[in-house]
Amino acid sequence: MHARTIITRTLRVPRSPAAAGDGAAVARQMDAVLAGAGFKATGDLLEHVSGLQPGAAMDLAVDVVAAVRELVGDHVAHNAYFRDFPHGVPDTVEFWVSCLRDALVAPHARGSAAAPTDAELLAALDQRLVGLLDLPRYGRSQHTYTELLAAHDELIPSVKDRVTLVRLGGTLAEETTALYRALAESTTPLGEADLQLLADLADTCGEVELDGVPVRENRAVLNAAGLAAGRPLLAVDTVLDVLRVACQASGGDVSLAEPTKFRSFTRRERRALMAALDRVVTSGEGKLGDVARFANRFKRLGEGLHPHEFDQFPHAAEVFEVARGRAVTSLAGWAELAFARGDHAAAANILTDAPGMLMRSLDRLLRHADAPARDAVFEAMTQVLGKVSGRVLCSVREHLANRAAPDAARVFTTRTRRAWVTDDTRPPLPGEVITQACVMIDAELIARLPRRERLVADPAVLSVALPLSGKATEDGFAVLPRGSRSRIEGEVLRFFTHWCQARQRTDFDLSALLLDAEFRYAGQVSWTNYRDGGAVYSGDLRQALAPDGATEFIDLPLGSVDATYVVPQVNVYSGEGFDEVAESMFGWMTRDHDQAGAPFEARTVRTRSDMRGTGRVALPAVFARGEDGTWTATWLHLYLSGHPNFNRVEENRVSTAVLARGLLQRDYLTVGHLVELMRAAGTEVTAWEPGTELDGPVTFLGMHAPETLPDGTEVITSDRLNQLIPA
Structure with missing residues (x-):
């Protein structure tokens, strides 16, 4: 991996293995350029660059400067249309008229009695006799970037200007491995760019031992790399896990939001995918209930896997039978039948076999259930709380906090960040029901939060919404x-x-x-x-x-x-x-x-x-x-x-x-809420103030880490807040 990628993602500069020398002049130049972009090299980074041979120091400095400039958008020349902006911007209509006059009226005729009036020129626009966007002066810069800079005074420095620290990291291999582990072990789904980066890293870091990969999409990315390398598929426990691996291996959508055109798999790869499907279905026929949701994709996958060539995997063949129409009632289907009968206690009991689905259905269950059925719902909730991911618990907790009254508008968002709005016609949940459910969820979160002796938190980070998905x-x-x-x-x-x-x-x-x-x-x-x-x-x-x-x-x-x-x-x-x-x-x-x-x-x-x-x-x-x-x-x-x-x-x-x-008007579950749960769990929480001297290692939580922290301090900054969410 290139060092520039590490710097962009982490603001940590991998140590150069180059020979020692005198790079002090390069270090000073680098620091000056960084300051112009709002960044500052820490003392140990400057010391490292200063100790390198000048050529190697310059190579490293170029990577650092290029990475941070691109990070803030300073890698291109931003040339505004109006040279003197924000001053000298004309009235909209007056500007349009001037563009029309320049294009349609000869210079010698301007100002004469025969020249068209402003109203006549605008009428040509209204009647679509001429297009504003086709005029020579419109929409094209009339000056160079150099001319724009010359028209503006130099920026006067201010103590309010942003200063972001760039730190020295470990070797390139160490930083690459650390980034790989952070992405792979994330407790929340990654965004598209992070998923692609994880896929790239998996090719070189696939042998790195991980503590766990809780997110299925991440697991599929790693398994796809393992499939290509001949490694066994790990932690596959649903038929959709196998489908995700096949999609990722074919360059498709691992989230399954979009169809994928499957590539031709080698016989070894086909055997591995069929074996994984066979193990899943062998563990319980209820696993076949997920097939119908993606029947067409399983059909296409079956055409490429040739199930008839693998008689040793009879249960895997059942997947493709269901995809072609064999009737199987899914767990969700049984729950829907119970909902249709109005038996909400039975629906909750059925969903205990799918803990995540039960928690996501909690609002619906509590909204429609009478008092005895609500007791059954809470009993089912008690059974599954320990089996649900921390991300889902936090998501449901946030949802319930907004159910005391109808929303001003009910907003739906997709994984691709598309949004649509409708009226909120749901009856609100009773306050005591919300309180009971939230207390149960908070108790489970407290039990899962890592035990930290002392937490020092920057107040600015407390209002940040918990990053429950990289797709948000x-x-x-x-x-x-x-x-x-x-x-x-x-x-x-x-x-x-x-x-x-x-x-x-x-x-x-x-x-x-x-x-x-x-x-x-x-x-x-x-x-x-x-x-x-x-x-x-x-x-x-x-x-x-x-x-x-x-x-x-x-x-x-x-x-x-x-x-x-x-x-x-x-x-x-x-x-x-x-x-x-x-x-x-x-x-x-x-x-x-x-x-x-x-x-x-x-x-x-x-x-x-x-x-x-x-x-x-x-x-x-x-x-x-x-x-x-x-x-x-x-x-x-x-x-x-x-x-x-x-x-x-x-x-x-x-x-x-x-x-x-x-x-x-929506209340989001924030970092501050988890901090209060940590306090309830016995963690000593203090507020960070600039210049505070810490007398020993702590957990520091903030938008950015200060330059000096005691050795052994765990640092959680705004780009790593998902580390707060328990698995």
């Missing part, structure tokens, strides 16, 4: 899970989107929906309205050619914005989608009014998130002003389906407002 977030820098809230520091908030097209001209449009305190429409900023409520748009760019692509900004002076909620969105107007372009990102910067600087300044970037969803409208986050005037950001990581082309903020403002309201 995106890759990037300082990116938090959906529902996480963080305070916005600074006088000006500037958010941006950057994209680089891959094969065809692609036009993304950054927009902002402005809402009042009741989530009612209060205005919008976009390519059709450059200014509103104090917000300013940087101008519309209509293509994003490599290498620098295109970047659009919206400037938000926080003290004068005429809105309570600001919902940024990125619309695909034409061309490739978020998952098709070469690069696609969203992020924000903060600065004070007197800091000046270019539209994009790396050390003012607070966060940068990839956008890789399948919808045509991205909703990365929402910014909200509190009653005391402070602003917070809440991560959404959601996508709306939108239209194939020509998406605009005006067209989805109602659905976006309803979605934002539903998510902002």
Whole structure:
């Protein structure tokens, strides 16, 4: 694995094995460049670079600088359409008229009595006699990046500017193994990028001994690598586990959300897959109940495995018989029959054989059951609590905390981060029922949490939502899970989107929906309205050619914005989608009014998130002003389906407002909740304050770790919060 990947993922720099020498000058240069991007090398990293032969020191420094610059989006030139942005942005209509006049009226005729009026030029647009997007001046930068920089004063440093530490790690092999273990042993599902990284690492780290792989998708990725290498399949206990392995080995979707075209398997691989299916079905015929859900895929898999060639695996052949129509009632089917009879106690009893399914059905069971049946449901819950993953327990705990009253809007999200909204017609659960269930879940979580003697927690991390799935977030820098809230520091908030097209001209449009305190429409900023409520748009760019692509900004002076909620969105107007372009990102910067600087300044970037969803409208986050005037950001990581082309903020403002309201009014299970459970379990919990001297090893929990911590300290930062969730 390349060292740059390790640095990007962990902000830890693998030690170079190069010969010793005098690299002090390189170390000083590296530290200066890092400071310009908002990073700082720790003392031991500078010492390591200083002790290397100059050529090797330079190679390592180049990797470090390139990795961190790409992490915050500073690897390209961000050239805004209007050179003087946020100043000098014209009125929208006036700008359109000027573009029309430049294109349609000869220079010598301008200002003459025969020249068309502004109204006549705009009428040509209304009548579609000419297209605004085809005008020479529209949507194409009229200046170079160098000219843009020359038009802006240099950024004035501020104590509020971000400083992120870059640390020295172990050898490349040690760091690679540590990253492999962290991904493989994760107690929560990984995002798409992490799954791909795990697959890459599994080819080289497949022999590394693991403590356990609790997530089935991760297990399938490792088993697919083992299948190719001739290693036995491990911890396969459902027919879907085998299907996942086959999908991963064929380059398909291990989550089973999308169909996979299976490749041709070797005879050795076919034997291994058939043997695994045979072992699963031999352990209980009830395992066949999962086949019908993916019957077509099992049919296709059977065509490639040739079951008739393996008479020694008769139970495996039953899988394909069921896929072709043999009737088998699944456990879920038996439970549905009990629900249909209104026998909720029986339904709960049936589901004790599927602990995860019972917990996910808990709301439905408690909602419809009468008092005696509820006692039976709680009894069934008692039987299965110890068999359910910690992630599911936390997810159900969060769900129950929001069931005392109907939601303002019921929001559904998919694994691909697509969202849709409907009315919440469910009757609320009684308070005493919620309390009883939550107490039982909390007691189980307390019993599972690792025993830590002393925990030092940064207060900023306590409001972060627990990362119950990597699919509820995106890759990037300082990116938090959906529902996480963080305070916005600074006088000006500037958010941006950057994209680089891959094969065809692609036009993304950054927009902002402005809402009042009741989530009612209060205005919008976009390519059709450059200014509103104090917000300013940087101008519309209509293509994003490599290498620098295109970047659009919206400037938000926080003290004068005429809105309570600001919902940024990125619309695909034409061309490739978020998952098709070469690069696609969203992020924000903060600065004070007197800091000046270019539209994009790396050390003012607070966060940068990839956008890789399948919808045509991205909703990365929402910014909200509190009653005391402070602003917070809440991560959404959601996508709306939108239209194939020509998406605009005006067209989805109602659905976006309803979605934002539903998510902002939801209570998320946070890191702070688990910290309180640790306190209840006997852990000494203290709040971290900058400059605090610790007198011995502790567990440190924070957004970022300080530079100096006692030897032996366990560090859990914002990118590793899933380590808090018990297996």
